[in-house]
Amino acid sequence: MMGGPFSADVPLVGRDDELCRLDAVLTRVLGGDAHVLVVSGQAGVGKTRLAREALTRARSRGFRTLTGLAGPLQRDLSHAPLVEALRPLVRPDPPRSAPVQDLSDLGWLFGDASRPPTPALGDPGLERTRLFEAVCRLLERTVARQPVALLVDDVQWADRGSLALLHHLVRGLAGRRFLLLLTHRPAENEPALTELLTGLQRAGVVTELRLGGLPARDVERLAQALLAGEPPPALTEVLAARAGGVPLFVAALVGFLQDSGTLTRPDGRWVLAAQLPEAVPAVVSGLLRSQVERLPAEARAVLDLLAVCGGQAPHPLLEALTPGDPLMAGLAALRGAGLLAEEVAGGEVRYRVVHPLLAEVAYDLLPLVTRLRRHAEVARAVEARLPGRWGLLAPHVRRAGDELDPRHALDLLLTATDDALSRHAGDEALADARAARDLATRLGRHDLLPGLADRLAEACQRAGQREEAVTAWLDAARWQPAGGERADRLHRAAVLELQAGRGQECLRWLAAAEAELAAVAPSPFHVPVAWSRLQVAARSQGPAEAEAAIADLDRLADRLGSARARAAVLYGRCHTAFTAGRYEEARAHLAALLDTAAELDDPLLGERARRPGFVLELARGDLGAARALSEEGLRLVQRIGVPALELAHRVDLGMADFFAGDWNRALRRCGEVLDLGQRFGLPRGTAVGMALRALVAVRQGRLEEARACAGAARAASDASALPDRHVLGPVEAVTAAVALAEDDPATAAATAARAVRRRTTLPAFTLAVAADAQLVAGNREGAAAAATALDDLGPGAPYPAALAAVVRGRLARDPDRLARAAADLARLGFRYEAAVADVDAAEVADVRADADDRLAAALCTLDELGARPQADRARRLLRRQGRRVPAPPRARGRGPLSRREEDVVRLVARGLSNAEVARRLYLSPRTVTTHLQHVYARLQLGSRAALVRYVLEELPPDAYPGPADT
Ligand SMILES: Nc1ncnc2c1ncn2[C@@H]1O[C@H](COP(=O)(O)OP(=O)(O)O)[C@@H](O)[C@H]1O
Numbered sequence: 001m002m003g004g005p006f007s008a009d010v011p012l013v014g015r016d017d018e019l020c021r022l023d024a025v026l027t028r029v030l031g032g033d034a035h036v037l038v039v040s041g042q043a044g045v046g047k048t049r050l051a052r053e054a055l056t057r058a059r060s061r062g063f064r065t066l067t068g069l070a071g072p073l074q075r076d077l078s079h080a081p082l083v084e085a086l087r088p089l090v091r092p093d094p095p096r097s098a099p100v101q102d103l104s105d106l107g108w109l110f111g112d113a114s115r116p117p118t119p120a121l122g123d124p125g126l127e128r129t130r131l132f133e134a135v136c137r138l139l140e141r142t143v144a145r146q147p148v149a150l151l152v153d154d155v156q157w158a159d160r161g162s163l164a165l166l167h168h169l170v171r172g173l174a175g176r177r178f179l180l181l182l183t184h185r186p187a188e189n190e191p192a193l194t195e196l197l198t199g200l201q202r203a204g205v206v207t208e209l210r211l212g213g214l215p216a217r218d219v220e221r222l223a224q225a226l227l228a229g230e231p232p233p234a235l236t237e238v239l240a241a242r243a244g245g246v247p248l249f250v251a252a253l254v255g256f257l258q259d260s261g262t263l264t265r266p267d268g269r270w271v272l273a274a275q276l277p278e279a280v281p282a283v284v285s286g287l288l289r290s291q292v293e294r295l296p297a298e299a300r301a302v303l304d305l306l307a308v309c310g311g312q313a314p315h316p317l318l319e320a321l322t323p324g325d326p327l328m329a330g331l332a333a334l335r336g337a338g339l340l341a342e343e344v345a346g347g348e349v350r351y352r353v354v355h356p357l358l359a360e361v362a363y364d365l366l367p368l369v370t371r372l373r374r375h376a377e378v379a380r381a382v383e384a385r386l387p388g389r390w391g392l393l394a395p396h397v398r399r400a401g402d403e404l405d406p407r408h409a410l411d412l413l414l415t416a417t418d419d420a421l422s423r424h425a426g427d428e429a430l431a432d433a434r435a436a437r438d439l440a441t442r443l444g445r446h447d448l449l450p451g452l453a454d455r456l457a458e459a460c461q462r463a464g465q466r467e468e469a470v471t472a473w474l475d476a477a478r479w480q481p482a483g484g485e486r487a488d489r490l491h492r493a494a495v496l497e498l499q500a501g502r503g504q505e506c507l508r509w510l511a512a513a514e515a516e517l518a519a520v521a522p523s524p525f526h527v528p529v530a531w532s533r534l535q536v537a538a539r540s541q542g543p544a545e546a547e548a549a550i551a552d553l554d555r556l557a558d559r560l561g562s563a564r565a566r567a568a569v570l571y572g573r574c575h576t577a578f579t580a581g582r583y584e585e586a587r588a589h590l591a592a593l594l595d596t597a598a599e600l601d602d603p604l605l606g607e608r609a610r611r612p613g614f615v616l617e618l619a620r621g622d623l624g625a626a627r628a629l630s631e632e633g634l635r636l637v638q639r640i641g642v643p644a645l646e647l648a649h650r651v652d653l654g655m656a657d658f659f660a661g662d663w664n665r666a667l668r669r670c671g672e673v674l675d676l677g678q679r680f681g682l683p684r685g686t687a688v689g690m691a692l693r694a695l696v697a698v699r700q701g702r703l704e705e706a707r708a709c710a711g712a713a714r715a716a717s718d719a720s721a722l723p724d725r726h727v728l729g730p731v732e733a734v735t736a737a738v739a740l741a742e743d744d745p746a747t748a749a750a751t752a753a754r755a756v757r758r759r760t761t762l763p764a765f766t767l768a769v770a771a772d773a774q775l776v777a778g779n780r781e782g783a784a785a786a787a788t789a790l791d792d793l794g795p796g797a798p799y800p801a802a803l804a805a806v807v808r809g810r811l812a813r814d815p816d817r818l819a820r821a822a823a824d825l826a827r828l829g830f831r832y833e834a835a836v837a838d839v840d841a842a843e844v845a846d847v848r849a850d851a852d853d854r855l856a857a858a859l860c861t862l863d864e865l866g867a868r869p870q871a872d873r874a875r876r877l878l879r880r881q882g883r884r885v886p887a888p889p890r891a892r893g894r895g896p897l898s899r900r901e902e903d904v905v906r907l908v909a910r911g912l913s914n915a916e917v918a919r920r921l922y923l924s925p926r927t928v929t930t931h932l933q934h935v936y937a938r939l940q941l942g943s944r945a946a947l948v949r950y951v952l953e954e955l956p957p958d959a960y961p962g963p964a965d966t
């Protein structure tokens with residue numbers, strides 16, 4: 001009998017520094033800052049032990065704790081560790097109300113009968129996002145009640161799906177009381193895990209605890225604990241020499257010496273024999289091996305079986321493979337040796353080898369033939385006893401070699417692939433489809449290969465492996481006959497490339513799809529391809545390309561009577577009319593498009609139609625209509641349940657807020673947009689979010705911030721190979737506005753002109769900046785030309801018309817004209833523009849009482865907006881006219897701090913360094929220091945700690961959280 005080296009009774013020894021850092025992390029998380037604690041080190045060094053200690057401490061501080069374990073045979077078992085960890089939230093035991101309401105997408109993971117009520121989207125990437133988002137919501141709701149610590153043990157064995165989901169969770173739960181604990185063996189990391197860890201590290205949310213061997217002093221204490229008595233000095237020496245401070249090996253060595261009768265306690269004191277047995281091997285994995293070999297036969301048989309099952313198995317499976325009595329005896333013996341853990345999960349008793357290394361050693365000891373046979377036996381048992389458990393069955397089918405009848409194995413793998421696809425289990429589907437393809441090739445079943453190529457591609461896409469999915473779709477295309485079917489696969493590759501921002505590749509596969517289609521009669525395959533062509537043209541190319549695509553779709557609509565093709569035509573016509581400045585025509589097409597989308601009851605189509613709609617109404621100056629369109633777009637996206645698609649509509653709402661002069665709300669939208677962009681890896685999100693932030697900053701006179709945000713926006717938009725009007729429009733507009741604010745009218749005019757040539761999505765705003773720049777530069781013709789261009793927009797567009805009137809009024813120094821334009825702008829809801837036009841009117845007017853009153857009112861608006869530069873101008877004018885001028889308000893009228901100062905101290909209170917604060921707020925470190933000096937002086941605080949206390953006790957909860965909070 002072994003000495004129970006894995007017994008959990010031994011108290012934790014040493015690790016003081018690690019525990020200290022762990023406590024700090026718990027405090028940080030309790031303060032509302034999601035964090036990742038990574039415990040790394042070689043097998044047996046004590047990662048799991050430390051992580052469990054962390055969970056114990058977390059529980060005692062009020063956390064809810066969840067645990068999932070990854071295993072070597074589960075590498076392609078989709079989401080296995082997370083399913084395990086989250087199950088208690090979905091099916092609480094004892095049953096009570098679970099926070100899963102409206103989260104039917106969770107059914108994909110937890111095999112519930114409840115399938116999503118929303119239709120499948122036909123896009124595995126989006127469906128996967130939807131699933132991830134449901135998990136995120138689930139945790140969000142849990143975290144709202146109680147802080148959560150989630151442990152994924154041995155994450156080096158987690159499937160890629162789990163890794164992607166973890167990444168998503170950490171991003172999605174930023175700023176909440178969520179702790180993710182990971183343990184891993186760095187030596188066995190796959191690139192996907194390395195990528196996850198570096199990604200998280202870059203985001204600054206990781207604390208890493210690298211565990212080395214225990215120091216000699218702690219080894220001695222561990223031996224003392226294991227022996228429940230004083231270890232003889234000779235033993236301490238042997239342990240130090242042999243175990244390298246690794247607790248697992250210390251325990252194994254102690255157990256082995258006891259078992260071999262070398263370490264004994266004849267009269268109450270432990271004694272080590274002078275002669276150590278030959279078998280004390282230098283390499284301790286050999287020790288584990290000898291432990292395995294010395295197990296009683298029935299225990300060994302069960303251990304072998306568990307090893308074949310990847311270290312864990314449900315009871316019914318073991319029962320099917322080993323008859324009752326020997327099984328129970330074996331289990332009892334393993335349990336007695338401290339090698340077995342039992343648990344109930346999902347209503348099923350499961351067994352698990354306590355240390356994965358032990359299962360690995362046992363597996364390695366099995367001869368290859370035995371392994372194959374065992375996998376085949378397990379496969380047959382699962383098939384007979386646990387029908388429908390394809391996820392459990394398939395790995396054994398894949399590993400059984402020819403021990404299973406290959407034809408039968410192929411059948412099983414095909415079904416398993418489809419089952420995995422239907423469960424959104426991309427990694428499993430991928431492994432199964434690959435194995436099925438190899439087997440089909442070997443068996444000469446060429447008839448199956450085209451279908452398998454499709455499944456492989458689908459699986460790659462579901463597993464989130466975009467690049468592999470492109471290659472797989474191209475391969476799938478080769479298996480299809482020329483024409484529509486082949487074009488369909490090429491098109492799927494093109495769409496994936498477009499999402500990844502790889503324009504050249506996208507165009508290449510799109511052209512290849514079109515070439516296929518050119519050779520065959522029009523068919524439903526033609527429609528999506530032509531629509532993608534139109535989208536590329538509308539986003540990134542010129543009117544000729546768009547016209548060609550529209551003509552194509554028009555022909556298809558006629559030939560096929562396809563409503564979707566007709567909708568695409570309307571979309572295209574709306575776009576063309578808009579870019580040509582024919583707004584009334586564009587509106588007619590838009591109305592027809594919205595009708596078609598409603599008739600087809602297609603939310604995807606409906607949301608797509610609302611983008612150009614918003615841009616159009618904004619450009620005309622109907623802020624109410626524009627907002628209504630983006631709100632409806634957002635509602636439709638939420639109905640589909642794909643948050644990544646919310647991005648565009650949230651950007652639009654932020655734009656509407658910006659132009660309506662609700663800048664605080666616009667800034668909040670920026671935060672949401674930046675968050676979404678980061679969470680889903682969409683550079684467009686960063687680009688437009690930053691651009692919008694820069695727009696507010698420039699109008700509020702925070703030039704440093706405006707410049708930094710505009711730079712970040714440009715960098716993010718440059719990162720995409722295919723320029724996108726919806727992104728470039730705002731980015732170029734703000735770049736021009738910043739240049740103008742910096743007294744560089746030449747750059748401002750040139751940038752604005754470039755944007756207009758590119759058919760920006762913000763034509764009126766951009767032309768107004770151009771006109772401003774020309775006026776500042778003293779170029780009257782240039783300004784007049786901009787006014788004409790503004791007038792050419794529309795007709796029937798009140799916003800550009802009012803802006804044109806402002807330019808003309810300034811050129812003619814005509815206060816009445818300016819006042820009328822200001823009134824028009826005010827009626828349309830453009831509060832800032834209206835106020836500025838009133839200031840312009842006052843400037844060109846000689847002293848006139850009514851202009852004075854309007855000037856005072858404009859100053860009020862500008863002060864309320866925090867539009868410092870224009871407010872200062874209005875103040876100067878009022879003073880010049882001898883009026884009493886109200887003092888400028890503090891930017892955030894509450895408490896003694898300005899808005900900026902408040903932003904700074906809040907971040908400091910979260911434990912960020914000055915440099916980090918500067919990075920987040922787009923300030924220079926010097927500026928941050930200056931802000932802090934002012935705050936310390938004004939509040940008479942003596943230390944950073946006092947400042948933190950002030951923030952926690954005196955400041956109201958954060959209404960405007962910093963956007964880059966991850
Ligand atoms: N600091 C420690 N004090 C006491 N026992 C420990 C300590 N670290 C590890 N152990 C024990 O050593 C064995 C191996 O540790 P484990 O945490 O499973 O290693 P890992 O997860 O790194 O492979 C376990 O039985 C564990 O209880």
Ligand SMILES: [Mg+2]
Binds near residue numbers: 047153154183356
């Ligand atoms: Mg472990």
